[in-house]
Amino acid sequence: MTEHNTAAVTDLPMKKPREGEENGASATAINGGGTGSISSVIPGWFSEISPMWPGEAHSLKIEKILFQGKSDYQDVMVFQSATYGKVLVLDGVIQLTERDECAYQEMITHLPLCSIPNPKKVLVIGGGDGGVLREVARHSSVEHIDICEIDKMVVDVSKEYFPDVAVGYEDPRVTLHVGDGVAFLKAAQEGSYDAVIVDSSDPIGPAQELFEKPFFETVARALRPGGVVCTQAESIWLHMHIIEDIVSNCRQIFKGSVNYAWTTVPTYPSGVIGFMLCSTEGPEVDFKNPVNPIDAKEDQNNKSITPLKFYNQEIHSAAFCLPSFAKKVIEAKAQK
Amino acid sequence: MTEHNTAAVTDLPMKKPREGEENGASATAINGGGTGSISSVIPGWFSEISPMWPGEAHSLKIEKILFQGKSDYQDVMVFQSATYGKVLVLDGVIQLTERDECAYQEMITHLPLCSIPNPKKVLVIGGGDGGVLREVARHSSVEHIDICEIDKMVVDVSKEYFPDVAVGYEDPRVTLHVGDGVAFLKAAQEGSYDAVIVDSSDPIGPAQELFEKPFFETVARALRPGGVVCTQAESIWLHMHIIEDIVSNCRQIFKGSVNYAWTTVPTYPSGVIGFMLCSTEGPEVDFKNPVNPIDAKEDQNNKSITPLKFYNQEIHSAAFCLPSFAKKVIEAKAQK
Numbered sequence: 001m002t003e004h005n006t007a008a009v010t011d012l013p014m015k016k017p018r019e020g021e022e023n024g025a026s027a028t029a030i031n032g033g034g035t036g037s038i039s040s041v042i043p044g045w046f047s048e049i050s051p052m053w054p055g056e057a058h059s060l061k062i063e064k065i066l067f068q069g070k071s072d073y074q075d076v077m078v079f080q081s082a083t084y085g086k087v088l089v090l091d092g093v094i095q096l097t098e099r100d101e102c103a104y105q106e107m108i109t110h111l112p113l114c115s116i117p118n119p120k121k122v123l124v125i126g127g128g129d130g131g132v133l134r135e136v137a138r139h140s141s142v143e144h145i146d147i148c149e150i151d152k153m154v155v156d157v158s159k160e161y162f163p164d165v166a167v168g169y170e171d172p173r174v175t176l177h178v179g180d181g182v183a184f185l186k187a188a189q190e191g192s193y194d195a196v197i198v199d200s201s202d203p204i205g206p207a208q209e210l211f212e213k214p215f216f217e218t219v220a221r222a223l224r225p226g227g228v229v230c231t232q233a234e235s236i237w238l239h240m241h242i243i244e245d246i247v248s249n250c251r252q253i254f255k256g257s258v259n260y261a262w263t264t265v266p267t268y269p270s271g272v273i274g275f276m277l278c279s280t281e282g283p284e285v286d287f288k289n290p291v292n293p294i295d296a297k298e299d300q301n302n303k304s305i306t307p308l309k310f311y312n313q314e315i316h317s318a319a320f321c322l323p324s325f326a327k328k329v330i331e332a333k334a335q336k
Numbered sequence: 337m338t339e340h341n342t343a344a345v346t347d348l349p350m351k352k353p354r355e356g357e358e359n360g361a362s363a364t365a366i367n368g369g370g371t372g373s374i375s376s377v378i379p380g381w382f383s384e385i386s387p388m389w390p391g392e393a394h395s396l397k398i399e400k401i402l403f404q405g406k407s408d409y410q411d412v413m414v415f416q417s418a419t420y421g422k423v424l425v426l427d428g429v430i431q432l433t434e435r436d437e438c439a440y441q442e443m444i445t446h447l448p449l450c451s452i453p454n455p456k457k458v459l460v461i462g463g464g465d466g467g468v469l470r471e472v473a474r475h476s477s478v479e480h481i482d483i484c485e486i487d488k489m490v491v492d493v494s495k496e497y498f499p500d501v502a503v504g505y506e507d508p509r510v511t512l513h514v515g516d517g518v519a520f521l522k523a524a525q526e527g528s529y530d531a532v533i534v535d536s537s538d539p540i541g542p543a544q545e546l547f548e549k550p551f552f553e554t555v556a557r558a559l560r561p562g563g564v565v566c567t568q569a570e571s572i573w574l575h576m577h578i579i580e581d582i583v584s585n586c587r588q589i590f591k592g593s594v595n596y597a598w599t600t601v602p603t604y605p606s607g608v609i610g611f612m613l614c615s616t617e618g619p620e621v622d623f624k625n626p627v628n629p630i631d632a633k634e635d636q637n638n639k640s641i642t643p644l645k646f647y648n649q650e651i652h653s654a655a656f657c658l659p660s661f662a663k664k665v666i667e668a669k670a671q672k
Contacts, residue, residue, distance in 0.1 A: 047395070055397040055419030059383070061390075083391030100573065103659065237436065237602045264600060264608050264659075266573050271607010272600050310659040318654035323439065323600075323646040 046079060046087070048094055052202050053238050053269040060084055060097075060267070066161055071153035073206045078161045084267060086161055088129060090154070091205050097267045101131055101165060106311035107263045107319065108275055109135035112195045112230035113142075114290040114316060115277070119194040120144070123222065125181035126207065127199030128154035133168025136197070138294060138305060148177040148184040150206055164306075182209050185218040193222050198231035203242065211242065213249045220253050225282025229254070230275050236262055236326040237270040243326075246276050247333040254278035259287045260330050261319035263310075275319075288320045382415060382423070384430055388538055389574050389605040396420055396433075396603070402497055407489035409542045414497045420603060422497055424465060426490070427541050433603045437467055437501060442647035443599045443655065444611055445471035448531050448566035449478075450626040450652060451613070455530040456480070459558065461517035462543065463535030464490035469504025472533070474630060474641060484513040484520040486542055500642075518545050521554040529558050534567035539578065547578065549585045556589050561618025565590070566611050572598055572662040573606040579662075582612050583669040590614035595623045596666050597655035599646075611655075624656045 047059040061082035069076045077089040085098025096104065109132050113119050118141040124132050128149035136145050149155055155176065158166040169176065177184055181198075196219050200207035209215055210231070219229050234242050243260065250258045256279030265273050279285035293313050322330060383395040397418035405412045413425040421434025432440070445468050449455050454477040460468050464485035472481050485491055491512065494502040505512065513520055517534075532555050536543035545551055546567070555565050570578050579596065586594045592615030601609050615621035629649050658666060 045393070055417060057381070057395045059393045059395060061392070081391060102661075237600070262600075264573070264598075264606075266606035266608070268607075270600075270602035271604075272602070307660075309661050312657075312660050312663065314657040315659055318657035321648075321650040321654035323651055324643075324648050325438075325645050327648065 046081075046089070048092065048269070050093060050202075050204075050269075052093075052204060056269070058094075058267065058269065060087060060094075067157055069153060069157070071151050073151045074201075076151075076153050076157055078157060087267075088154075088158065088162065090201055093202060094267050095201065096129060096131065096162070096165065098162070098164070100266050102309035103263055103265045104268070104273060105131035105135050105165075106308055107261075107315075108132060108197060108199055108230055108232065110138075110294055110308075110311045111261055111275055111277055111287065111316060111319065112197060112228045113139050114292045114294055114313075115285055115287045116194060116226070116228055117292050119292070121193050121195075122146070123148070123185075123188070123193045123196045125185070125196065125198045125200065125210065126150075127197065128152075129158040129162060130155070130166035130168035132197055132199050133171065133174055134165065135168070137168060137171040137173065138308075139292075141292075142173060145171065145174045146177060146184075147174065148179060148181045150178070150180055152178045182215055182218060185215075185222050188222040190221055191224045191227075194224060194227050196223060196227075196229045198229065200232050202234070211246060213253070216249055216253045220280055223280045225280055226256065226285060227282070228277065228279045228285055228287075230277050233260065233274040233276040235268070235270045235272050236274055236323065237272060240326065240329055243274065244329055244333050247330055250276055250278045251333065255281035257285055257287060259320055260322065260326075261287070262322070263315075263319055288317050290316050382417075382425070384428065384605070386429060386538075386540075386605075388429075388540060392605070394430075394603065394605065396423060396430075403493055405489055405493070407487050409487045410537075412487075412489050412493055414493060423603075424490075424494065424498065426537055429538060430603050431537065432465060432467065432498070432501065434498070434500070436602050438645040439599055439601045440604070440609060441467035441471050441501075442644055443597075443651075444468060444533060444535060444566055444568065446474075446630055446644075446647045447597055447611055447613055447623065447652060447655065448533060448564045449475050450628045450630055450649075451621055451623045452530060452562070452564055453628055455628070457529050457531075458482070459484070459521075459524070459529045459532045461521070461532065461534045461536065461546065462486075463533065464488075465494040465498060466491070466502035466504035468533055468535050469507065469510055470501065471504070473504060473507040473509065474644075475628075477628075478509060481507070481510045482513060482520075483510060484515060484517045486514070486516055488514045518551055518554060521551075521558050524558040526557055527560045527563075530560060530563050532559060532563075532565045534565065536568050538570070547582060549589070552585055552589045556616055559616045561616055562592065562621060563618070564613065564615045564621055564623075566613050569596065569610040569612040571604070571606045571608050572610055572659065573608060576662065576665055579610065580665055580669050583666055586612055586614045587669065591617035593621055593623060595656055596658065596662075597623070598658070599651075599655055624653050626652050 045059045047057045049057045063080040065079045067078040074091045081087050087097045088095045120143045122136050122145050124147040200210040203211040259277045262272050262274040277287045381395045383393045385393045399416040401415045403414040410427045417423050423433045424431045456479045458472050458481050460483040536546040539547040595613045598610040613623045
């Protein structure tokens with residue numbers, strides 16, 4: 001991995017937990033737009049409460065808080081949970097758990113990369129934990145992987161506490177750029193990427209810009225004709241209004257195809273997460289019928305890599321089948 | 337609806353909430369194997385904690401507790417939630433919320449009924465809330481619907497608090513039998529049903545028998561050749577050991593096809609629920625490619641019924657596509 005520091009970041013020393021916080025610790029995070037204050041509500045449990053999903057909360061039992069810190073951008077926490085392995089929390093919102101991260105990382109990566117032949121140059125925006133890099137690296141056609149993560153603390157924390165996720169950084173094709181994703185894309189050479197993967201947090205906090213129209217314009221500009229983007233696009237059960245806006249923006253900007261897919265991730269709100277998949281004008285991309293299967297290739301070439309846990313060709317196509325309530329809204333927007 | 341009382345039931349008067357419980361009430365249910373004790377832990381929130389999903393809990397904000405009672409079989413509670421509508425809770429476990437019940441009821445019903453031509457006689461085991469009846473009633477080919485629910489309190493509570501779900505009981509083709517599902521099936525005429533739908537709670541408590549081999553044998557006996565069963569079959573993320581046993585039992589008993597499907601239900605643990613779909617020896621049933629679509633029929637014939645919210649033909653086929661970790665286990669068991 002090569003590292004380019006393209007923005008000023010504060011290398012805060014990692015704050016180790018205080019005495020008494022280590023066992024039976026409590027943490028309920030109230031996400032009030034990025035303030036991320038942490039207060040005790042349920043003894044011994046972490047509860048995820050946010051205005052993004054009012055009236056409900058998912059809680060995990062804490063065995064031990066391993067790290068709590070405040071970067072220039074957000075609160076960062078890692079804890080050992082009782083039944084989901086280690087958990088990474090940003091501004092009070094669960095980003096990944098060791099038990100179910102496979103679903104998110106594999107789907108956000110292979111949905112776009114298995115949909116185009118021979119992807120060579122890939123950009124990851126966000127995704128500082130390294131899990132998407134791990135998945136991109138499974139594709140032997142890929143020659144270069146750029147990642148632009150705004151928060152260096154996320155990278156450092158992942159390398160220390162989530163080695164099976166951050167292993168993605170060890171691939172020699174990876175170059176890390178610490179800085180703002182929007183600025184990075186603006187500076188990128190036009191038409192230079194085969195695929196852009198936007199692994200962002202929710203649109204409250206540092207990732208807000210990544211859900212807005214100007215951002216999608218810079219993505220489209222950086223992609224080659226017939227290039228693809230896959231971006232984290234919230235939950236059909238909770239965020240249809242956000243999804244409607246994203247679909248509508250993408251329909252205006254991406255002149256190839258515009259699709260919505262989803263998958264199950266138990267520790268994300270409502271238990272699902274969606275992805276917006278679009279292609280630029282050029283060679284046609286049929287996202288629902290992948291042309292670049294990874295299943296077979298992986299068995300042959302990558303004996304040393306942990307096998308895929310979640311993704312396969314059937315679940316790729318199935319991910320684009322939407323419940324009627326979501327289909328109606330998304331197809332209406334996509335046709336406008 | 338006709339009502340046959342085939343077992344002794346106690347007609348407990350419904351217990352209305354006590355003063356002071358109505359607003360900002362708290363209820364954390366600890367499900368310790370059917371005891372269902374309810375104690376206050378988080379003010380204003382209901383939390384679902386169970387040995388079936390250790391170390392995690394989903395919580396809903398309570399606006400008002402509408403009903404709390406104890407039947408001969410279980411604790412029954414209804415509350416108005418802040419963002420999921422009214423919620424039905426049995427022994428501390430969420431059975432349905434108004435916001436997401438469509439996913440479960442539509443899938444558990446139409447996955448089996450759309451897989452066979454012209455279903456005429458259908459049996460529902462459990463499902464006392466009436467939601468499955470509402471869905472079965474969409475099929476105009478159906479002539480008779482038996483439902484056998486052990487707990488009359490569930491039926492009464494649903495009729496009082498969930499009229500849009502219990503509306504299923506209003507169909508003249510429905511006959512309610514209050515009693516034990518296993519005994520009902522043993523007494524049923526051999527080969528008499530086209531489809532049996534087992535809408536049970538978890539295998540801790542009154543539904544335990546419905547996950548065991550002798551029960552599946554009585555189901556197979558009651559089905560016509562090429563008849564189908566669909567049974568609630570837990571979560572691929574949480575209960576692979578239970579699912580392995582069910583698949584293994586079904587493979588021994590059902591000589592037609594044996595399949596596992598799943599869907600998203602945000603308020604069920606891990607956000608998904610699975611279904612075991614099997615057919616008896618006889619005319620072949622290809623569950624993945626439904627022969628009896630409901631989408632079109634419904635538009636033409638049932639103008640008065642609320643449209644389907646979740647189910648469609650694409651999501652029917654997609655439901656059988658499993659993540660690799662689940663596919664490996666289920667296909668291995670299914671082939672033995």
